[in-house]
Amino acid sequence: MSTIVQKYGGSSVSTPSKLKEVARRIVDTRNLGHKVVVVVSAMGDTTNKLLSLAKEVSPQPHRRELDMLLTVGERISMSLLSMAIQDLGAPAVSFTGSQSGIITTNTHTNARITKVRPTRVLKALEDDYIVIIAGFQGVSEKLEITSLGRGGSDTTAVAMAAALNADYVEICSDVDGVYSSDPRVVPEAHRVAEMSYEEMQNLADSGAKVLNAEAIEWAKRNQIEVRCVATNDPSRSGTNIKKLSQTHDVHHHSQISAVTSHPGLMKVQGPMSSSTKLCDCLNTYGITDADIYWQSSAQQEMWECWIPLLNLHQVEQMKHSLFALGASHIETDWSWVTMIGRSLLGLQETSSTGMEKSSELMHQEESSLLGQVSTLCQEHSLQATVLSFNPSALRWAIPIGQASQLVKVLHNTFIKMGN
Numbered sequence: 001m002s003t004i005v006q007k008y009g010g011s012s013v014s015t016p017s018k019l020k021e022v023a024r025r026i027v028d029t030r031n032l033g034h035k036v037v038v039v040v041s042a043m044g045d046t047t048n049k050l051l052s053l054a055k056e057v058s059p060q061p062h063r064r065e066l067d068m069l070l071t072v073g074e075r076i077s078m079s080l081l082s083m084a085i086q087d088l089g090a091p092a093v094s095f096t097g098s099q100s101g102i103i104t105t106n107t108h109t110n111a112r113i114t115k116v117r118p119t120r121v122l123k124a125l126e127d128d129y130i131v132i133i134a135g136f137q138g139v140s141e142k143l144e145i146t147s148l149g150r151g152g153s154d155t156t157a158v159a160m161a162a163a164l165n166a167d168y169v170e171i172c173s174d175v176d177g178v179y180s181s182d183p184r185v186v187p188e189a190h191r192v193a194e195m196s197y198e199e200m201q202n203l204a205d206s207g208a209k210v211l212n213a214e215a216i217e218w219a220k221r222n223q224i225e226v227r228c229v230a231t232n233d234p235s236r237s238g239t240n241i242k243k244l245s246q247t248h249d250v251h252h253h254s255q256i257s258a259v260t261s262h263p264g265l266m267k268v269q270g271p272m273s274s275s276t277k278l279c280d281c282l283n284t285y286g287i288t289d290a291d292i293y294w295q296s297s298a299q300q301e302m303w304e305c306w307i308p309l310l311n312l313h314q315v316e317q318m319k320h321s322l323f324a325l326g327a328s329h330i331e332t333d334w335s336w337v338t339m340i341g342r343s344l345l346g347l348q349e350t351s352s353t354g355m356e357k358s359s360e361l362m363h364q365e366e367s368s369l370l371g372q373v374s375t376l377c378q379e380h381s382l383q384a385t386v387l388s389f390n391p392s393a394l395r396w397a398i399p400i401g402q403a404s405q406l407v408k409v410l411h412n413t414f415i416k417m418g419n
Ligand code: ADP
Pocket: 008, 009, 010, 011, 012, 041, 151, 172, 173, 174, 175, 177, 178, 179, 180, 181, 182, 183, 184, 207, 208, 209, 210, 211, 260
């Protein structure tokens, strides 16, 4: 008998009636003869509301207590979903992350799953139950309840699928797959039927919210197929993310496959002498996904650090800590725009030495991709600066208010419809 893990996002369970529809979909899947494990997110914008509540009480909330609060959202939906399934006549049982054996690091508000010990899940499946798991949470070795960072239910689902050796994971949300750009920003974006783990990882790392980046790491490491589908689409066609052969890559994709933006970044600069203290500071605030670049000029050597704001809930406190360690400049309203593809800049054979070759190309005439983008930015009065580049991803930093326009311009210039 095959085991399938299904994950339902917040928009799919935002109201009692939607939750009942999801219960029906789960029971239908079981009736097809599968063992079903379900990971569920908090209803609608519950997590945002809990965060606002915390900040009304404590503007720089303590991270351990924030985890105690935020993880409640998923517990509400898991228990309600289990009730709804039982009302349809199927046996179901709900478990918290801790009860499901999701073991994490102790980094509150941004923990990483270290292992999964699914003893209770396996026993319940053996006893013929549908198992409902609260996403986005686990327990640390210190027995503290932790949360996995925003969008973390995707990671719960894929890590659990790996532990159960499931046939595949279905990520059920309000969008019927992965598009060449966020369809809310670029209505002309097209759905991609199949993607490699690497391509999706690039997209997720660059801010595409449709699938969490850590979830893709788990999928790639364990070769778990991930199917992104819309909850309310009976055809269940969407995007399959799996291992793809080289031949497939070359023949079925254009050079540039997607454009995405990563909103909400803090840009911090400081002298090289404070770089060790910077790393300590990032750890203190649970920031595991910052990007740091080195810059050297005739005057001095500097670092430039880009910190995603999504899982940083003590912004003012962190700014104080950064200035105290020697940061010279902090700005919060930044975004990245990234173009994903392969052999970008014509660097097929380059990977480790990509930086050097790309630097040469940067100085070449307008025909290079970077040159073309620079011209487009001038035409549209967009203040984008190149941040990093390699053969599969080109990234620009841009003020947050201009990011969507740059995404549209790049998508509509470089990605043809229906590719
Ligand atoms: P859920 O709550 O189900 O986890 P999310 O809101 O986290 O769903 O993710 C789905 C959203 O991701 C879509 O509504 C869409 O706006 C956004 N999105 C961003 N980039 C992409 C993309 N490349 N393809 C599809 N959706 C995207």
